[in-house]
């Protein structure tokens with residue numbers, strides 16, 4: 195009768211192995227299943243030699259071991275009810291085997307009856323299998339649904355990744371456009387500058403011309419004096435000539451410096467910070483801005499006031515960047531006073547003031563104008579890119595937002611605004627010294 | 628004849644001294660200089676009676692030449708000094724503004740010293 199027990203063990207392994215056919219776990223367990231099947235198939239004839247009783251006990255042991263093993267393994271968790279269904283059969287196997295050993299006569303006498311519990315336990319196992327199979331099917335459906343969900347998730351993830359990449363590309367495009375805008379804003383401000391620069395270069399060039407001309411005259415005079423024999427006067431003239439030559443060199447270099455400054459302004463920022471004389475920088479751009487506007491609009495006129503703090507330390511900045519900030523502040527200020535001048539010409543004195551001061555290890559540059567001021571409801575917006583109240587063509591609205599980037603992000607500084615409508619506007623830049 | 632030249636560019640001074648070397652030597656002209664409108668007013672306070680002619684740049688930081696002109700016209704009625712304005716912007720608008728503010732003449736940069744010499748000589752007579 196032990197054949198039932200071996201059969202049950204074999205069926206158990208075979209069934210479980212079958213359900214693993216399409217599972218990713220198959221490679222892991224396949225060899226184990228085959229070995230177990232072989233072992234069970236071999237164990238039966240061999241143990242049968244020792245007699246039905248011992249064979250049944252061995253079969254019970256094999257079943258018990260298989261159930262024990264199966265319950266311990268995480269991978270066989272779904273088979274728990276099916277495995278546990280073997281307990282009665284295992285019990286029957288041991289009882290039957292033992293009885294057969296101890297009371298062999300009794301058993302052979304009631305051979306047919308002893309078959310009943312064995313077959314009953316066997317059928318119970320089969321019944322449980324059918325039940326658990328249903329369960330397994332449900333689990334299968336779930337796992338199919340899971341797979342479907344996984345697929346959906348993967349699809350959506352791919353979609354999102356795509357979108358992210360598209361957005362990234364758009365962002366990069368935007369950044370490139372912004373870079374171009376900055377460049378063209380720079381060019382625009384260069385255009386504003388050129389007139390100022392022309393004027394600024396004119397001054398030193400006048401000196402170069404004037405001192406050259408007067409030197410030619412002086413040489414003639416010197417000759418005359420030498421012919422007259424007035425050596426003293428000739429020497430005096432020679433000294434003047436020497437001074438003149440050094441002045442020609444000086445003003446030549448000055449023009450040179452202005453041209454270089456212009457080139458520097460148009461070039462992409464080097465981003466190199468260098469110790470800079472703020473007063474000189476502010477003065478330079480103040481004049482450039484003013485003369486630039488003057489050259490464009492002859493009716494424009496303004497008082498330029500400067501209050502440069504003495505003993506200002508040199509400050510580590512990127513000069514052409516801060517220069518652009520100042521240029522924009524000056525242009526804004528001149529624009530504001532010019533607007534007001536157009537409105538009420540009588541008694542209004544357009545004035546733009548630039549002051550510098552060093553305080554608490556910081557350098558402050560203040561640009562103040564007595565123009566129309568900034569309305570309260572607009573004040574929050576002026577630093578935003580593209581915010582402008584100027585007609586198209588006269589302002590891009592990038593000036594202050596670029597200024598903000600340069601001062602706050604580039605130099606760890608601050609830009610403060612104070613303004614009263616119809617009265618004044620005051621921008622103060624502070625940069626750590 | 629005493630002439631006050633007002634310009635924020637210091638090198639204007641040796642330039643005038645050399646251009647008018649002979650005239651200065653012959654004591655025809657005497658030049659004094661101020662680097663700003665404010666300085667010019669201070670100077671006028673002491674020596675306005677000696678000054679016959681003022682030559683002033685318009686575009687100067689601080690007090691502009693036009694403002695200086697208005698102050699001079701306001702403060703010194705007798706004897707009114709001759710005031711000539713100099714500017715890099717030789718447009719009509721500027722000229723009119725200078726003339727209506729009381730300038731006697733209007734010169735543009737770069738200065739034509741020969742023309743200026745002629746004008747000054749005319750004034751002597």
Ligand SMILES: Nc1ncnc2c1ncn2[C@@H]1O[C@H](COP(=O)(O)OP(=O)(O)OP(=O)(O)O)[C@@H](O)[C@H]1O
Pocket residue numbers: 522526527530563565566567568576577581582583584588589590591592593594595619
């Ligand atoms: N000094 C000022 N007085 C009055 N309003 C000002 C002043 N400075 C800035 N604003 C206001 O802030 C706005 C933004 O200034 P911003 O410099 O960023 O751009 P913009 O001057 O309009 O154009 P852009 O500088 O690009 O040519 C201006 O349009 C103006 O309304």
Ligand SMILES: [Mg+2]
Pocket residue numbers: 522523525526589593594
């Ligand atoms: Mg601006």
